[in-house]
Amino acid sequence: MTKKKEILFCDYFENWIETYKVGAIADVTLKKYYMTAKQLRSICPKLFMSDFDRNEYQKIINEYAKTHEKQTVTDFHHQIKGCIVDAFHDGILAKDPTYRAVIKGREPREKRPKFLQKEELTKLLHSLDLTHGINRDWFILLLAKTGMRFAECLAITPADFDWTTNHLTIDKTWDYKRTTGGFKKTKTESSVRKIAIDWQIVGQFKPLLNGLPPNEPIFVEKLENGQYKRQYNSTYVNYMVTKCKTLGIPQIGLHALRHTHASVLLAEGVSIQTISSRLGHADVGVTQETYAHVLDELKKKDDQKMMSVLMQIA
Structure with a gap:
């Protein structure tokens, strides 16, 4: 029987990926786990x-942080932590070594804004x-x-719209990185969802989609030879920036529209649980981490409201 002393963490992590991640997550995410394994x-x-x-x-964290920005180190930490928590619950580790880990990293480079303000979105x-x-x-x-997400939107078909209940089903993505395209699974199981759409979207899209093939992607052109026209994320991003x-x-990219959507809803008082489900996040914790900047601003406003209420009680 193999002794615990003989189990290398690198081997355990790779075996954990094969056992729990292969077939359960999107290929693009799986590649990130394998990259983490290579780093380890x-x-x-x-x-x-x-x-x-x-x-x-x-x-480990300190060494990785020497050459990576803090957000990248945070993602690296989350992937490893998932494995370690499982090892802890399986009794392989007596304690969780990730407890109170200090996340470090290089100063981030100047990047595009992550989201638009409500007025800027309206202008767009x-x-x-x-x-x-x-x-x-x-x-x-x-x-x-x-x-x-970009790939989710590319995969939307007329059949995904429910005009009776005003909902949109998101249950697939478009494999735009492949020359021939094609439908494939969503990023994670939690990404499969049905979301409410507003009356304006219904009024605009319903006549637009009338008569189109129900199960063909709306935004991907089908060529005369039956193949689909290749889609490039960079083409859309450049168009958005311009x-x-x-x-x-x-000047934001496409993914920033997703952040803008969530930020606007949060600022208007929509619950974080509802937004997390709408975005297809695995859990609320992911949403809280992603939109911590908005939540901090909302907390400041809530503090002001509380003080105002407490002053009136006296």
Whole structure:
């Protein structure tokens, strides 16, 4: 029988990926786990599970943080922590070595803004040309109003719209990285969801989709040879940046529309639980971490409201 001393953490982590992640998560996410495994092979190739403690784990984080930004280190930490928590519950580790780990990292480079303010989003939507049939502007509108991911929106078909209940089903993505395209599974199981859509979207999209093949993607052109036209994320991003620049608003990419969607809803008082479900996050904790900046601002406003109420009680 294999002794615990003989189990290398690198081996355990790779076996954990094969057991719990392969077939359960999207390929793009799975590649990130394998990249983490490769990093661990480089940082701690001889670390045994029986020698694994908080000090050893902090050394791993510190070493990785030397060459990566703090957000990247945070993602690295979350992936490893998932494995370690399982090892702890399986009795392989007596204690959780990730407890109170200090996340470090290099200063982030200047990046595009992560989201637009409500007024900026309104300006963007008002500038869209929705008079010449299905185009990129319709795509931007649907992203902004639903908070979908890029690949999820590409995979939307007319059949996904329920005009009776005003809901949209998100249960697949478009494999835009493959030359021939095609439908594939969502990023995670929790990404499969049914979300409410507003009356404006219903009024705009219902006549637009009338008569279209129910199970064909709306935003992916089908060529005469039966193949689908290749889709590039960069094409849409460049289009968005140019449009924002023309409008004089922060130049954001497509994924920032997802962040904008969530931020606007949070600021308007929609519960974090509802938003988490709408975005297809695995749990509320992911949403809280992603939108901590908005939640902090809301907390300040809540503090002001509380003080005002307490002053009136006296």
